[in-house]
Amino acid sequence: MSREVRVAVFRPGDERIDEAIELLDSLGATPVPDPMLAIEPTGTAPRIDADFTLLTSKTGVELADRAGWEPGDSTVCAIGERTARALREAGYAVDLVPEEFSSRGLVSALRGEIDGRRVEVARSDHGSRVLTDGLNAAGAYVHETVLYELVRPPGSGESAERAAAGELEGALFTSSLTVEHFLDAAAERGVREEAIAGLADAVVGAIGEPTRETAEREGIEVDLVPETASFEELACAVVESAAPSYRD
Template sequence: MSRDVRVAVFRPDDERLDDAVELLDSLGADPVADPMLEVRPTGASPEPGEYVVLTSKTGVELAAEAGWEPGDAAVCAIGSSTADALREHGYEVDVVPDEYTSAGLVAALEDRVDGARVEVARSDHGSAVLTEGLAEAGADVHETVLYRLVRPEGSGESAALAADGDLDAALFTSSLTVEHLLDAAAERGVREAAVAGLNDAVVGAIGPPTRETAEAAGIEVDVVPEAADFEALACAVVEAAAPTYHE
């Protein structure tokens, strides 16, 4: 008998988690849905700027719900999913960096923003790489927190599975998913065992910052896709984990 690859996914408990489970099912994997992020909107809306930066689909949705209008601002998206969400809500997108990271967006804007007001609208856990990089390029940077990210109550099933050696792969989509999984493991008294179990599994990180966070915590990362895209991450991780099948 073969056993499906058991893959933990940590996306927020909304359509992103539903889509992730559906994708993993289609890849022949056994998804373990263990949300590590809960979105708590602040009610704020992006403030005016010559450039306005959105960093996530969630941020776009909240800005749209608040009736945000960019006016003459150049609208910047940190990646393709954010850009797609902006277009779906009727916004024009002026800048999408080649590299879908904070550093990539800084590189795309650094020659344009000297003396300009740049509004960064995102979660309360946004990387300082973005705001500090833009400030170093001469921008007048303002940050608006559109939502806070907290760990949902009851999370951590995947930590217990990893600690028991019953997890084949894990898909980390942000540094915060790493930190919250380790917090959940510590609450259950299995942090060390969970790290050991993850190191026997195939671990995927959506981008370099997430990989660095995992590695700093002692988690070995096996897969980082070229594009910071969940589907690319899931496909690469399942493919890497597939040889663990036993006929």
């Protein structure tokens, strides 16, 4: 007989949290939705004079489109298939998607093409330095436009209390910022150390090495990092790992 597998998910409180809940339901897990990211647009748009323009999220694409951005002759690059799909749905051509859906993958795909070229990076205010540092090291002239800021929603933190009480079997961290906001919410509720201890008894998954490094630096042991940086793979791996431990 199976026991309940309760999995905390921290995606923004829009269609992404709805999709996450649906996926976890389909896997037989009990979702514990606790959005740790809220989006505040800055009202800016990507520059139009770059040789290469890099978009790193579906949200960034939607905001660029809303601002009326036109890429002109720029080579448009998407960090992964989700971003590429959003670009195509908005009517933009996509010239490059790296094999590895990450900042490192994007730098690797562009290395050798961007020396001396102008590269526009349009993303959130919490984008990884791995991307911009890598582009600079490859000889590019890099400009970054902040399309939106990521903040912690008021009232977040139910998952931290559940972790502190030993009521989570899994947790899905999708960025370094979700880790930081989870811990901020836990501290706000006075359960930071208890929440970290509670996660030690759960299966903790992280998308990508930067997220894992952030979590482990803060004392959260990460059990799984999927080979592909996709939420679906993360969720499937965590639920599959957590479920056998809860069978009689």
